[in-house]
Amino acid sequence: LMFGGGIIIAFIVALFVNAFAMGMTPPSDLQRVDPKKVEQTAPFDKPGLKQVGPNEYEAVMVSFAFGYNPNQIEVPVGSKVTFISTSKDVVHGFQIPGTNVNMMVVPGHVNKVTHTFDKPGEYLILCNEYCGAAHHMMMAKVIVK
Ligand code: CUA
Structure with a gap:
């Protein structure tokens, strides 16, 4: 019983150290953005597609409701x-x-995912986290041709 109790206490201590001392964060490149200043913070001040190499692009996309x-x-x-x-x-x-593109977009954090589009077509970008009354309307499109 003491061993079991000790393990539980060790887990709780590890959880608190991670949460409060190390600042538990979702997967992110650790760039922080004030959600109220997204439009003034690079690269989100200029959202859109940017070519960064031959056949290589960066798509800066601001997520919002909805x-x-x-x-x-x-x-x-x-x-x-x-x-x-x-x-x-x-x-x-x-x-x-x-x-394989599936990420959470968390206010305050920047998240990235890379995908190579080998087949032409229209790809939907969908919000899969319930975010409010019009959650089901939240979408965008990637056209590959
Ligand atoms: Cu955004 Cu659901």
Whole structure:
């Protein structure tokens, strides 16, 4: 019983150290953004698609209730796109069904995910975290051609 109790106390201590001393954070590149100042903070002051190399792009997308800015991007087939997002308000999702792109967009944090679009088509970006009354309307599009 003492051993079991000791383990529970050790776990609780580890949890508190992680949460309060080490600042428990979701996966992120550790860049912080004040959710109220997203539009004044680079790179979110200029959301959109930027070419960073041959066939390589960065898509800076601001998530908000209930949408993404920009809500449509267009890239050539074979493009490697790094999506960079943060939220202006609450926690949102960022998922492209049929790909491995699936991240949480947490206010205060910047999250990134990279995907190579090898097949042409229209890809939906969906919010998969319940974020309010119009959650089901929150989407954007990637057009690959
Ligand atoms: Cu944003 Cu659900």
